Each structure stands twice: as structure tokens, then as C-alpha cells.
Amino acid sequence: MAIKRFTRQRRAVLEVLRSTRRHPDAAWIYHEVKKRVPSISLGTVYRTLDALVREGMVIALHTGGPTRYDAFTEPHPHLVCRRCGAVLDLDLEVGGLVEAARSAHPELVVERAWLAFEGLCPDCARSLES
């Protein structure tokens, strides 16, 4: 269903998500939102995230562990650290991917591209260097 009411809970989830660039999962969001709306339940956090994703106000990232959420919806690549699991935004222009896929595969409907890199974040790169 589409969002009909902007409740305290939903506003708080969206604000928490917009206030961070760490691509948190539902548990972290729950923990943060509870500071502002102590009565909120984890189920509501999940239902809210679901609704926000369906509305296109938030994107969901599937990296292997729990689903992570991002209120920054412009397509942009990520780096997933294979050591600590951190997700970082990359400053990298990669246009034309959807168009390229469309012309290579006219039989498909291509709507969106997801580009992620696997590697090490600066902290883990530092602590692993020999």
C-alpha cells in the first residue's frame, strides 16, 4: 500500500536515515529511532522501511548480511568492505550502464543498475597492510 499518513514513527525513521551516510540496517535504525520515539517497535521499523522503499524514498542494499538502507537515492556505486562490512559511497561517475544493457539485450526491460565494489575500507586496508 502507498503511504497515507506521515506518523511520528515514519518521520523519525526517515530523518534518522537522512542524517547518516553509514547505510545502516534495520536494527541500527531501530536503536536510533527509539531515542526519539521510545515506543516504536522493530516491526514498525521494518514496515516503514518497506513502505519507503516502495515509495522510492529509500533504497535497499543487499550485501550479504542484513539489508542496509540508504536515503540517498541517486544511483551511485558503493564499496563493501569484506573485513568489517562497512558500506561506503564512491565518488565515481558511471553513466550509461542501463542504456548499454538495454541495447545489448532488447528482449529485457532494464530499469536500474546496481554497482558495488568489494574490497577494504581505509581502516581495514591500513590494519591489514604488511
Add this chain to the structure above:
Amino acid sequence: MAIKRFTRQRRAVLEVLRSTRRHPDAAWIYHEVKKRVPSISLGTVYRTLDALVREGMVIALHTGGPTRYDAFTEPHPHLVCRRCGAVLDLDLEVGGLVEAARSAHPELVVERAWLAFEGLCPDCARSLES
């Protein structure tokens, strides 16, 4: 740990995975492998897939649902159908992504690129066309 013994179970998992291009999940692989090795358990399938991924003989795809596996390990883009969940290989050359990410972010260790598209597979595109 590295793989030390190539048991019937592991051989069967690898062969099943190499025989299909459907990017199956652990449950499907279990079901197929059980036809050849009826005693196999789901836990062994998971442990085997884990080991094969660590060995680099198989890749794991995180698409939102259960993890899917692919014995075709050359980097190649996928299309994930948002309607039926199918995962298709795309015939699309996308080189230089890792290099581009490295030069944009020298502070990171970039090891691998994952490119996926979201959209509709041919069947779903057909059945949804107006």
C-alpha cells in the same frame, strides 16, 4: 579452512552447480544433489558452498532473497527480475570498473566489481506488457 578432501558430496554440489545457468539457491541445490547423494544434508550443502566460495570456485550473489550461487566465476553482469526473481547472465562487456574505482579512491583497496541490473526477464516483460 581450505578444502582438503573432495568428497562425493562436494563433487556433486559442484557438478550440479556447473550444470545449470539458473543461479540457484542452497535449497534447490540440495534438492538436486539429493538425487545423486540421497544422504546429503542441507547443512553440508551450506558448508560446501561456503568452502567453494572461499576457494574462489563459486561466487555468491546477494539479490534480496536467499543467496544464489554461480559456478561461472568470470566477472559478468546479471539481471535480476523484480517480478519472478530470476537471475540472468548478461552478455555485456564492462571492463575497467575496478581500475576506475581504484583511481578515484586510492585510499581504498578495490578487489572486485559487482554489476547487477534490476528489471524484467523476457517472460515477465511479455506478461506485463499492456
Add this chain to the structure above:
DNA sequence: GTGAATGCAAAAGCTTTGCACTCGA
């Protein structure tokens, strides 16, 4: 023979869901 790998089953996440209650429009 020996310990890596297995089978079984229990447990551990993460996420969804049913239901009665609440409250925003």
C-alpha cells in the same frame, strides 16, 4: 589411522505477520 567432512537437529539471526489497539487526517 586420523582428522576433515558429514548428518542430524537444535539454535541463531533476520524479517514478516496476525491481531487488537491507537491515533492522524
Add this chain to the structure above:
DNA sequence: TCGAGTGCAAAGCTTTTGCATTCAC
């Protein structure tokens, strides 16, 4: 008012794990 949204708790699903047993080397 009144039904969309919530809180709670139970359930669902995928995946992991402990332990005794088996079997590949």
C-alpha cells in the same frame, strides 16, 4: 470518525553450529 498505522509477540525462513559418526587420504 475510521481505517492506516502501531506494538507486541509469535512464526517463518534462511543460514549457522555443536557433536557424535563416518570416510577420504
